[in-house]
Amino acid sequence: MGERLHNAEKTCWNCPAAKLEGNVDFRACGQSKEEARVDSDDKEVLIECERRPELGHFQPTITFEQCPEWEEGRYGYRLRDMRVLILGMDGYLGWALSLKLANLGFDVAGIDDYTRRKVTGENDSHSVVPVYPMEERLEAAKEVLGVDIDFREMDYTDRKELKSFLKEFKPESIVHYAEIPSAPYSMVDADHSIEVQRNNVLGTLGLLWTMKEVCPEASLVKLGTMGEYGSPITGRPLFEGMFPSDAVLEWEGREWSMGGELTPRNPPSFYHVSKVNDTYNVYEACKYWWLRSYDIMQGIIFGVHTEEVSLDPRLRTRLDVDERFGTVVNRFTAQAASDIPLTVYGKGEQTRGFIALEDAMQCMVRLISSPPEPGQYDVVNQVSGVYKIKELADTVGEVGIENHGLDVEVQRLENPRVEADKHPFEAVSRKLPNEFGFERKVSLRREIDKMLDLLTEDHVRERIEKMKHAIIPETQWSGEKERPDVIEIYSPGEKDLGIYEPKLDTGRVEGEEVELEEVPEKVAPEIEEG
C-alpha cells in the first residue's frame, strides 16, 4: 500500500473509544469543567480512552496512524475488533455487509425480524436467488469464512429489546438497514403507508433515544436515499445533503450565503418522505445530544455479487425483482432473463444515481472506518454512475442479446408513479472518492452480464417464473390497483434517449477516469435447490 490511507490523519475525535471527560482551562492552573467540546485555543478538551485507560486524560489528537488500536487495512485504517451492529442483517444489503465486515476482522452483530421475507409473501413473491434460513447462513459463514456473527431475531422498533442488546454488545457503529425501502409498497393503501412511516420514522426516532442513553459514542451509519432530493426541473445540482460554503441565494438584488443549510427535499413517495423525516430527526439528535451520523443518500442499488456472497450458495444474498422491492436494474435483468419486455415507465427519461452492490459495500466499510466527530451530522451521496432509465433498458437489452442470446424487448408503460419522466440531472458525489478513498470497481455492463449468467440458470428461471405475476407494476400512485397500459414496445437501441445529458460530479478532473477492476470470479459449486 504505497499511498497514505485516507483516514490516517483522523484522530480520537473520530474514534468511538474516546470518552469525553470535560475540559480544562490552562490559563490559570487547570480549572476543569464537565462540558461538551469547546472550541477555544485556551481550553483543552480532556478525554479518556476506553481501550487504553493507561493513558489517563489526554487531548483527543492521537491519529489513527499513531494509535496501536487502529490497524492498516484494505479500505483504510480499521479499529481493531470494531464492534458493528447491523440493523436489518438478513436483507439484501445487510447480509452482504455482515459477511464483508466479519471477513475484514470487524466484530459483527445483527438483528432482523425477517420483515422482508414476510412482506414479499404478501404478493406471492420471493427472492429469485435462493436464500437460506439465517441459522444455515451463519453456519456457512463460519465454515467458509471462519467468522462468528452474533445474530438476534428482533424488531428494531422494540425499544426495550433493542436497548438490552445494545447494552450487551456495546456497538461502536450502528448500520441502519432496517427500514422498509419500497416506494410502491408505501403507496399501496393507508395501512401500508402508515406502516412504512411507523417503522421507518418512529423506529429511527426510538433508535436515536436509545443510542443517546446507551451508546452515544457509536456512529449511526444510516441508509438514506438519493430519492430524498427528488429531481429538480431546474437542473440544480444535487449537493451532498447541505449547500457548499460558497453557495449563494440571490433575490431582489440581495444575497445570502446558503452554506451549511440542508438542501431542499422533494420526495416522490411516502417511503421517500419517511427518509426525509429521518434526516431531520437524525440531524436534531446530533445537535441536541452530540450523536454522530452519516446519512447515506444511496443511488439505486444493483447487482448480486460481492467477494464473500459469491463463495458459496448458502452465502448468497437475496434478490427481489417484484414491483415493490425490486430495484430497476435488477428488475430489467430478471425481465430479460424471463422474456418479459423491460418495463420503462412513461418517457423513460427519468434519471437517477446508481451504485453496484460491491461498490456500495466498499463505501460502507470506508464510512464505518472513518467515523464522524461528536455532534457531526454528515451526508454523502453514495453514487457511482448516473443513467436514464431508458438508457439502462438499452444496456441490459444489448448485453442480454449479444452475450446471452436472449430475445429482449423494451416496453414503455403509462407511468404508475407521479414523477417527472424527463428532466436534467446533475448529482454531486465528491466526499466518498475524495475524503474516504472510494474507487469504483464495478462496471455496469459487467455486472449485468454476470447477473444474467446467474438469472438464466434453470433453477433461478423457475423461481422467476413462480413470481412473474408480481413483476408487472400495478401499484398506482393514485391509489388504484391497475396494471398500466402499454404505450409502445421496441427493440433496445432503437429510440433516442432525449436531450438531457446526466452528470455525475465526483470532483475528479475530466479524463481522470479510474480503471475499473473486474469483481474477482469465484467458481461457485453446483447450486442446489434452495
Place this chain on the structure above:
Amino acid sequence: MIIGLDGVPHGLMDELAEEGMMPNFARLKDEGSFKRMDSSIPAISSTSWGTIITGHNPGEHGVYGFTDVIEGTYTLSFSNFLSFKKPAFWQCDGGPHVILNVPSTYPAQELDGCHVSGFVSPKMDKAVYPEPLLEKLKEMDYRIDVDADKGHKSERLLFKELFDTLEARIKAYRYLWNQFDWKTFLLVFTGTDRLEHFLWNASRDPDHDYREKFLEFFGRIDGELGEMEDRLDEEDDLIMLSDHGMEKVKFNVNVNAFLREKGYLELSDDGDKQKYNRIEGETKAFALEHGRIYLNRKSKYPRGSVEEEESDEIIDQLKEDLADLERGGEAVIDEILTKDEIYHGDQMGKAPDLVLVPNSGYNLRGKLSDEVFEESPFTGMHNREAFLYVRSNELEVPGSPTVEDVVPMINASVGG
C-alpha cells in the same frame, strides 16, 4: 497537620500578617518558623505538589508540568495522580491519613483514611475515597474547584464561587476531623490560587475596587486557622505551606511563536491537523507550557528529525536565541537551564531539554500562536516564591527549604 494555601507567596503572607489582616497567622508566626521556600522548576502546581507529597524531584516522580506528550505521538496527556512514579507519603506508611483537596491527586486511590482529590478532577465520583463519603460531600454542596467560566463573567460571580467553595471546603474538613483518628491531616485551600490569578492587582493596589473582598477571603481562611489551632494539641506538629508564589503578569509569552520566528518550529496549516499534530518534520524544537522546551528527537516523536549528535549544538543555539527574546529593552528570560542541571533520577527520559525561568511578569505559555506577546485575562502568574511555616517542639527546618524538604519533615513528625 499540614495546611496548604495554593499559590500564596511568602511576601504576601508576611504582609497580611504584619498589616493585621490575618491576626491568627500573625500570632502563629511568632510561635514558629516562617521562611521562604523554593518551589519546583517549573513552579506549577502539578510538579510542585508532586514534589511536596512524594519528597522527590521531577526527575524521579516524572511529572514536569500539567501536560506531557504521549509516546509515539504529538498528543498531550494531562498529568494526574497515576502519572507519579513515586508514591505520596500517605501511601508509604500506615496512617490513618485525611487528605483533602491536594491538586493533581485525581483519581483518588485507596488508603488508610480518606482522600478527596483537588483540581484537575473532571468527575466527582472518581475524586473521593472511600465511596460512601461522596454522598456526604454532595450534601455539603462540596465542589472541587471554582467554575472558571463564571469567574470570567464578573468579579461578583467570581467571589460568590470563591466563598461558596471555601465554605464547603471548611464544612468538609470539620466533618472529616472527627471521622478518623488521623496521624496526618493534609488540607489544601486552592481558592487562594484562583483569586490571585484573577485579582493579584487587588493585593497590590490599596485603592483597587476589590481589595476589600480580596482581604476578606484571606481573613476568612485566617479565621479558620484559629479554629484549627484550637483543635490541635500542644504536641501536634503544624505545617503550613504553599506550592508556589504569585506575581503580577505583564504579558503572556507564546514561546512557540518565538521558536517559529527563529525557524526552530515548523507548523502545518492543513486544516485536518490539530494542535501539536501540526508539527512538521523540519521542526527542531517546540515548547510546552511554563517554559519547557523539547527537541524534536527522531528517537521520540513520529516526525522527529533531531539526531542525538545534533542535540548539543541545537541546545546551544536555542540558548543564544532565547537570550535575545526581549520586550521594550527588557529580557524576557532570566535563566535557561538544561535538564541535567535541575533534575536527576530514572524519569529523566521524559524531562524537557531546556527549562526557561522567566523574568518577573513574563508568563511563558505553550500555545501554538502567531503572536509572541499577548495580554492576559489574568493579573497574577506563578513564581517560585512559596512559603513554609512550621510550629513544632521537635522538627528541624532547613535553612533554605525547598519543596523537596516537606516529606522528610512529615516523616520525622509522624515517626517520632
